[in-house]
Each structure stands twice: as C-alpha cells, then as structure tokens.
Amino acid sequence: MTSVTAEPRTEEVLAPRPASPRPRRAGWRTFRYAVLILSLLVVLIPVYVLFVTSFKGMGDATPARTWFFPRTWTLENWVEAWTALSPALLRTFAMVIPAAVISSLLGSMNGFVLSRWRFPHANLVFTLILFGMFIPYQAVMIPLVQLMIDLGVPNGIPSLILLHVVYGIPICTLIFRNYYETVPMELIESARVDGAGLLRTYFSVVLPISIPSFVVVLLWQFTSAWNDFLFAIFFSSASNGPVTMALNNLANGAMLSNYGVSMAGALIASLPTLLVYILLGRYFVGGLMAGSVKG
Amino acid sequence: MSTKLKSWGPGLLLISPSLVLMAVFVYGFIGISFQQSMTDSHTAGQATGRAPVSFVGLANYWALLQTPAFQHSLRNLLVFTVVFLLGTLVIGFCWAWVMDRPIRGEGIFRSVYLFPMAVSFVASGVVWKWLLNANQGESASGLNRLFQMLGLDFLQNSWWADATWGILAIALPAIWQLSGYVMALFLAGFRGIPEELREAARVDGATEMQLYRHVIFPQLSPVALSALVIIGHMSLKSFDLIMSIANQSSYSTKVPAIDMYNYATVYDYANSAAVGIILLVLVALAVVPYLWYDARTRKEGR
Numbered sequence: 001m002t003s004v005t006a007e008p009r010t011e012e013v014l015a016p017r018p019a020s021p022r023p024r025r026a027g028w029r030t031f032r033y034a035v036l037i038l039s040l041l042v043v044l045i046p047v048y049v050l051f052v053t054s055f056k057g058m059g060d061a062t063p064a065r066t067w068f069f070p071r072t073w074t075l076e077n078w079v080e081a082w083t084a085l086s087p088a089l090l091r092t093f094a095m096v097i098p099a100a101v102i103s104s105l106l107g108s109m110n111g112f113v114l115s116r117w118r119f120p121h122a123n124l125v126f127t128l129i130l131f132g133m134f135i136p137y138q139a140v141m142i143p144l145v146q147l148m149i150d151l152g153v154p155n156g157i158p159s160l161i162l163l164h165v166v167y168g169i170p171i172c173t174l175i176f177r178n179y180y181e182t183v184p185m186e187l188i189e190s191a192r193v194d195g196a197g198l199l200r201t202y203f204s205v206v207l208p209i210s211i212p213s214f215v216v217v218l219l220w221q222f223t224s225a226w227n228d229f230l231f232a233i234f235f236s237s238a239s240n241g242p243v244t245m246a247l248n249n250l251a252n253g254a255m256l257s258n259y260g261v262s263m264a265g266a267l268i269a270s271l272p273t274l275l276v277y278i279l280l281g282r283y284f285v286g287g288l289m290a291g292s293v294k295g
Numbered sequence: 296m297s298t299k300l301k302s303w304g305p306g307l308l309l310i311s312p313s314l315v316l317m318a319v320f321v322y323g324f325i326g327i328s329f330q331q332s333m334t335d336s337h338t339a340g341q342a343t344g345r346a347p348v349s350f351v352g353l354a355n356y357w358a359l360l361q362t363p364a365f366q367h368s369l370r371n372l373l374v375f376t377v378v379f380l381l382g383t384l385v386i387g388f389c390w391a392w393v394m395d396r397p398i399r400g401e402g403i404f405r406s407v408y409l410f411p412m413a414v415s416f417v418a419s420g421v422v423w424k425w426l427l428n429a430n431q432g433e434s435a436s437g438l439n440r441l442f443q444m445l446g447l448d449f450l451q452n453s454w455w456a457d458a459t460w461g462i463l464a465i466a467l468p469a470i471w472q473l474s475g476y477v478m479a480l481f482l483a484g485f486r487g488i489p490e491e492l493r494e495a496a497r498v499d500g501a502t503e504m505q506l507y508r509h510v511i512f513p514q515l516s517p518v519a520l521s522a523l524v525i526i527g528h529m530s531l532k533s534f535d536l537i538m539s540i541a542n543q544s545s546y547s548t549k550v551p552a553i554d555m556y557n558y559a560t561v562y563d564y565a566n567s568a569a570v571g572i573i574l575l576v577l578v579a580l581a582v583v584p585y586l587w588y589d590a591r592t593r594k595e596g597r
Contacts, residue, residue, distance in 0.1 A: 227415030
C-alpha cells in the first residue's frame with residue numbers, strides 16, 4: 001500500500017496477524033480497548049441522532065428533548081421522506097447501473113492493454129490517465145456545461161451517466177491494471193501460442209478471470225456515482241436529478257424546519273450504499289485501497 | 296510499418312475510446328477552461344454567445360486574488376485543509392496502531408470506523424447541520440445542547456456561523472467521514488511489514504516501544520505520504536459537505552469550489568473558470584510530484 005498503484009488485495013493485507021507468544025501488559029491492553037470503544041461511541045453519535053430523530057413526531061422535536069428517545073415512535077417522517085425521494089431513487093438506479101457497467105468495461109480493456117501490451121510510452125499514458133482521477137472537476141466544469149448545451153444532451157440522468165462513465169475511467173483502469181499485473185503471464189502466453197490475437201485473448205481468457213476485479217470496480221463506481229453531488233448540482237435539478245439532489249432539496253428547501261423528515265430522508269438515501277458496504281464490505285474496501293475517491 | 300501496426304493495432308483499438316475521452320474531457324477541457332478564464336466573459340449574454348467576448352490575459356486572476364472575499368476563501372481552504380489532514384492522519388494512525396496487535400472485535404471496530412465513507416456528504420450533511428446548530432442557551436440543540444447537559448457549557452459555540460473560524464466546524468464532519476479510510480491505509484501498512492522484521496528487532500532486545508519507534512514507524516512513511524496526497528486533494532476539492540451544511544450563500548464557510556459554483560450560477564464564466572484553474576494548480580502541486588514519483592518507482596520495479 002505504498003502508492004496509488006499498489007495492490008488492492010485488502011482481504012489479505014488487512015487480515016489480523018497471528019498472536020505472538022510474547023506476554024502483554026494488561027494496562028496497555030485496557031488502554032487500547034478504552035480508545036477503541038470510546039471512538040466507536042463518538043463515531044456512532046450521528047447515527048444515533050439520525051435514527052432517533054427520524055422517528056419523532058412534530059411536538060417531540062423541541063431543543064430540550066433532542067438527545068432523547070421519541071415519546072412515541074412514529075413512521076410519519078419516513079412516509080413523507082419516502083414520498084419525496086422515491087422517484088429520485090429510481091432515477092439514481094437508472095443512472096448508476098449503466099454508468100458503473102460501462103466505465104468498468106472500459107477500465108478493464110485499458111487495464112489489460114496497459115499491463116500486457118508494451119507500446120512506446122505506455123507508462124506515460126497510464127500516468128496521464130491516472131491524473132484524471134485527481135483533477136478537481138471545477139477545472140473542466142464550464143466547458144462541460146457548454147458542451148452539454150451544444151450537444152443537446154438532456155439535463156439530468158442522461159448527462160450524468162455520460163459524466164460518470166468518462167470520469168470513472170481512471171480509477172477503473174487503475175484497479176484492473178493492478179489486477180492484471182498479478183495474472184500469470186503463462187495463461188495469456190498459452191492463449192497466444194494457440195493462435196489467439198489480443199482481442200480474442202481478452203474476450204475469451206481475460207474477461208472470464210476478471211470477475212473479482214469487476215466486483216470491486218462495480219461496487220466502487222456504484223458508490224461514488226450514487227453519492228455524487230457536484231455533477232448532480234450542475235447537470236440536474238431537484239425534479240430530474242439523482243437522490244443527492246432530491247435530498248438536498250428536502251433538507252435545505254421548504255422542509256427546512258422539519259429535521260425529522262430530512263433525517264429519515266438521509267437514511268433512505270444512504271441505505272443502498274450502506275447495504276453494499278455491509279454485505280460486500282471487503283470488495284468495497286478493495287476499491288478504497290486502490291487509492292482514490294471522487295470528491 | 297505494417298507489422299508494427301499489426302502488433303499495436305488491436306491494443307490501440309481497445310484503449311482508444313478511453314484515450315480519446317480522456318484527451319477531450321480532461322486535457323482538452325482544462326485547456327478550454329484556461330482559455331475561458333482569460334476572457335471578459337462575465338455576463339449571461341456572453342455565456343450564450345450573444346455578446347462578443349474578448350481576451351484579457353491574466354486580468355481575472357489578478358482581480359480575484361486581490362478581492363478580500365476570494366482571499367477569505369483561500370484562507371478558509373488553507374485552514375480547512377490543515378485541520379482536515381491533521382485530524383484524519385492523527386486519528387487514523389492511532390486507530391491503526393491500537394489495532395495492529397490482535398484485539399477482540401477488530402472486525403466490528405474496523406467496520407464502524409469505515410462506514411461513514413460509504414455515506415454521501417449530502418446525507419451526512421443533514422445530520423451534521425443539526426449537530427452543529429449555532430443556537431445556544433434555551434434553544435440550543437445538537438452538540439451545544441449535549442455540552443449543556445454534560446455541564447460543559449464553555450464548549451458551546453456558534454460553529455460554522457463564526458466568520459473567522461467557522462470553517463473549522465466543517466472540518467469535524469470531514470474528519471468523521473474519512474478517518475476510517477486513513478486507518479485502513481495505515482492498517483494495511485502495519486500489516487505489510489514482515490513479521491520477521493519484528494522478530495529480528497525483538498531478538499536484538501528492542502522493547503515494544505523501541506520496535507515501533509525505530510522499525511515500524513519509519514516503514515510507514517510511504518503510507519503517510521499516500522494518505523497526505525489523497526486527503527489533501529480531496530480537501531482542496533471539498534464542495535458537497537459545505538453546500539449541504541452551510542449552503543453556498545454563507546460567507547463564513549466559503550471556499551474556492553463554492554465560489555466557482557456561485558460564479559457559474561450568475562453566468563460569470565470567466566471568473567468561474569479562473570477559480571477552477573486555480574484549484575487545479577493547487578491540486579497539481581500536490582499530485583503531480585506524487586504521480587511522477589509513482590511512475591518512476593514503477594519503471595524501476597520492472
């Protein structure tokens with residue numbers, strides 16, 4: 001994990017080391033647990049607040065009672081938030097799935113070529129692609145806005161799919177390239193010997209063994225496109241945009257005073273990515289470790 | 296020539312769609328942005344091409360850098376970045392260190408510390424906006440109310456509403472969200488150090504403290520550098536969190552990314568592009584040496 005091109009083999013790297021036979025001081029151990037448990041509580045404070053507030057009725061939300069359980073638990077906020085967000089949730093799925101699939105396919109092709117196909121300046125090309133991962137999108141935004149107007153790409157989901165595909169290419173390329181570097185040369189060589197060309201090798205040998213990387217990349221692209229707000233605010237409105245737009249509108253718009261509804265909304269908007277994290281956490285971490293986050 | 300084409304052709308075919316997209320959407324658009332930042336395109340008429348636009352060189356940059364409001368944004372960005380970096384690196388490092396040795400429930404701690412990464416800044420902004428509510432006394436809610444209940448009234452403050460230090464309040468949720476990520480990086484670093492190295496140091500009679508100080512920590516500097524660059528570049532681009540907690544009209548928490556959006560919404564494309572390019576230069580200062588170093592080590596590693 002020393003650089004952006006390091007291995008995303010997190011399952012192994014993060015595996016706990018075996019206990020060493022050396023005896024440990026009890027004080028140090030207690031201290032470690034104290035630090036970890038206290039941190040756990042602090043990290044979970046926002047979750048507690050979200051959860052509790054989302055079940056409070058109108059009268060319950062007084063400043064004096066903010067840190068307590070609701071007097072009566074009610075689902076009103078959840079129903080209201082669901083009504084406000086559900087169309088945007090559907091739109092977000094319609095955006096995130098094609099965006100993740102297309103950018104990971106492109107990333108896989110690039111990764112294969114860059115790891116196996118020696119052409120002049122391959123290293124420079126790879127670095128130039130990687131740089132796209134770090135650029136602040138603010139630096140390309142004005143031409144993007146004008147391009148979308150000129151092309152007549154409909155605002156909202158279609159624009160956003162295009163943008164997430166394009167700006168997802170660098171990280172997808174990075175993850176696949178790292179993965180293909182670990183694939184034994186012999187596998188590909190033997191396909192070559194059998195007379196398969198590059199394209200043939202890619203489609204019949206490489207693609208099928210890329211499943212683990214596809215899982216990492218798809219989850220990663222899913223999460224970052226789902227959570228994006230910067231492109232959403234430039235290329236969509238609350239009525240045709242993804243869930244981050246709708247949530248922002250809910251929380252900072254007319255509902256300003258009703259924290260219960262916005263907190264239920266925040267939970268609803270986070271559920272898909274949280275589920276992904278809980279169910280497939282290690283693949284999610286694999287994406288994280290690959291070195292970057294869109295922000 | 297034809298054999299060369301034969302051997303490169305298929306590879307180029309696979310990679311060319313991405314190369315074209317990157318060339319246009321990254322490098323081409325940076326060029327166009329830079330060109331636009333050097334024009335006098337400050338009005339809606341010019342933005343839509345109905346009014347003429349002329350070249351003014353670097354005038355917009357000089358003007359921006361002399362505006363107190365933009366200077367405030369840059370200062371905020373600096374303060375935010377320093378605190379965000381310090382916070383995530385210190386907390387992430389400590390968590391990883393404490394978890395380095397086998398500990399019961401490690402999986403749970405790790406998962407909880409990391410989960411905020413999976414949540415969007417917009418969603419976490421909803422709860423942090425409430426936690427960082429500026430009201431005090433009777434109407435206090437959020438953290439101010441918690442401090443009151445704990446008898447820590449002196450800790451109450453106006454959070455992000457404070458014009459000078461308000462930006463620090465935004466660093467809190469940012470640290471909350473990314474410390475776990477830095478932890479994961481450091482933990483991988485700790486575990487990447489071969490056990491033999493530790494054993495060798497122990498055999499030589501090093502105490503656990505000496506072992507960490509002289510053997511393990513020095514090995515972690517590449518990880519620290521990665522974390523620094525990654526968190527640093529995220530910090531420079533910070534936008535979502537500030538928008539969802541304080542929104543764009545709040546002067547106290549303004550940063551260049553917010554200015555860029557504000558200029559764009561009033562069709563001041565020249566200034567908007569100029570702010571974008573300034574951000575790009577700041578990010579490039581941190582990232583380009585890093586990528587260069589990375590590319591070099593890759594070459595040597597072959």
